[in-house]
Amino acid sequence: MATNDPDADVVIIGAGLTGLSLACWLAQLADHNGQAMPRVHLLEPRTTYHNDRTWCFWDREDHPFRELITHRWPQWQVSAGGRRVVQSNPQTPYALLPADALYGYALERIDACPGLSLQQGVTVEGIEEQDGGVQVHTSAGTLNARAMVDTRPPENLPETSTTGFWQVFTGIEIHCPDHGYETTTARLMDFQACDDHPCFVYLLPKDAHHLLVEWTAFQSHRDNQGYRAQLEHWLASEGIKDYRVIRSESSMLPMIPISDERRSGRVIKAGVGAGWMRAATGYHFASCQRGSMLLAQQILAASASNQWHLTPPNVRSRWLEWMDRVFLRALQRHPDQAPQWFLSLFSRTTAPQMGRFMNDQPNLRDALAIASALPPGPFLKAALV
Ligand SMILES: Cc1cc2nc3c(=O)[nH]c(=O)nc-3n(C[C@H](O)[C@H](O)[C@H](O)COP(=O)(O)OP(=O)(O)OC[C@H]3O[C@@H](n4cnc5c(N)ncnc54)[C@H](O)[C@@H]3O)c2cc1C
Incomplete structure (x- = not known):
């Protein structure tokens, strides 16, 4: 029975950025406040983690991963057609955190925290709410829990959006001798001439010899054609020819308002599927930390009172x-x-x-x-x- 003898107090579906952030916030808050840690079980299909992305955001707030930030830029700029605007704020720099650092830290934290556990190589196939609990059906069997947080990506997004864009980008991290870009300035948007949609180059000089550079388009339709050719052409036009690719990343992020996915009670959505990613920008890291902290506080309070009614945290104002x-x-x-x-x-x-x-x-x-x-x-x- 889900109610009498659950396998876990909370099951978190998905151990990507949101699932891992929530786990680390739970461990940190329980530790800091001297609260009892509920039994929290994460389920993740991936069997291994790779350095598959970098997270960038303005470094304003504290969170469990702050010490893992590897680069900070006190200035950022936007440019188009020969005009450029530079903003500077050394107190709140633009920051970069590599995914492998976050994954590694979070997995160690889960391992070291009694109450937290992660099961990899498992896919959730269905969820059933019951009186006093939740049943989670997985590729490895069924689990009972008092509550569940679902961080799976949103489903059924439109191929062609009428309310926003698909942010399609192709990026590479390269080593090149003396690229010549100022290493104190993150180039957020260098607009390029494109036929029917906004597109721009995003360039982060990590040091004098390393660049993260991406070609990004805001397009109404979802397609995965990629922009490697445009990126290479642009690099050549900048005189950057002699380079070595260290890693690459690409994706299609929905800049589409998602508001109808929020649920409350024993089953709650979190992460991109709950609209935590900012539709107007595609940024998610900062709101993910805020949402995870608020949800962790609720889970600790629910565990202490045994009242399992969770409500969607407000990650930004209406x-x-x-x-x-x-x-x-x-x-x-x-x-x-x-x-x-x-x-x-x-x-x-x-x-x-x-x-x-x-x-x-x-x-x-x-x-x-x-x-x-x-x-x-x-x-x-x-x-x-
Ligand atoms: C390449 C890339 C670069 C990005 N850069 C930035 C950035 O610089 N700044 C920023 O703010 N945002 C960035 N984002 C956006 C956003 O921060 C990330 O997409 C973030 O990883 C989303 O977090 P999430 O937890 O919602 O989703 P994910 O990290 O995708 O986690 C969802 C998890 O659910 C798991 N899952 C899926 N199906 C199932 C299932 N059936 N059962 C169990 N588990 C399942 C997945 O395996 C995954 O681990 C970037 C995204 C990408 C792809």
Whole structure:
């Protein structure tokens, strides 16, 4: 029976960024507050972890992985057609955290924490809510738990989005002798001429000889054609020819508002599938840390009281989500205006404002600065639908 003798208090489906963040927040908070650790079991199909991505974000808040940040850029820039805007804020730099460091740290933390366990090579096939518990059907059998957190990616996203974009990118990390880019500046968007959708180069000089460089497109349709050829062509145009590829990463991220996936009770969604990734930007790391911390607090409180009713944590405000929907709608209608709009956004806001806005925590004044940096016509029309 799920209620009387569960296999775990909480089952977390998926041990990617969200599942591992939640586990580490649970261990950290239980330890810090001297609370009893519930029995938490993570299920993950992967049998091994690879350095499959890097997470970048503005380094504003504390989280269990902060010491794993390997690079910080006190300046960031946006450029288009010969114009460039640079913002600088050494107190809140743009930061990079490699996936292998996070995976390695989290797996060790799970191993060392009584109460936490991870089962790899297991796929969840179905979930059944019951009175007083949840049954999780997996490729390795059935588990009973008091509650469940589902971090699987969203399903049934549209191939062609009418409410946002697919952010399609191809990136490589390269070694090249003396690339010549300033190593204090992260180049967030260097807009390129593309036919019908915004596209730009994202370039992070990790040191004098290493670059992470990506070609990114905001496109209405999902396709996996990749942009390696465009990236290589661009590198050649910059005079970077003699380089060695160390690793590559590519993906299609849904810049599509996801709001109907939230659930509450004993079964709760978390991560990208719960709309934690910011639709207007494709950034997720900062909101994932906030959401995981709030959820960990709830789980510890539920375990202490044995009242298992979890509610979706608010990772960002409703009005920010509304602003983002308006922004995406306006950008869909005027993709050719993207370079001007982003240049204006970064030139008419301060670096601290942009840091707060990008990490989902703008105050009212920041939101007004953002709104007044954009042309009123297209945005008012987009606000009225
Ligand atoms: C290449 C790349 C670069 C990115 N860079 C950034 C960045 O710089 N900054 C940023 O903020 N965001 C970035 N993102 C976006 C986002 O942060 C990541 O996608 C993040 O990993 C999403 O976290 P998640 O836990 O929701 O999903 P995932 O990390 O994908 O985790 C979901 C987990 O669920 C598991 N799973 C799936 N199906 C099942 C099943 N049936 N049963 C059990 N488990 C299952 C998967 O194996 C996976 O481990 C990037 C994404 C990618 C792909």
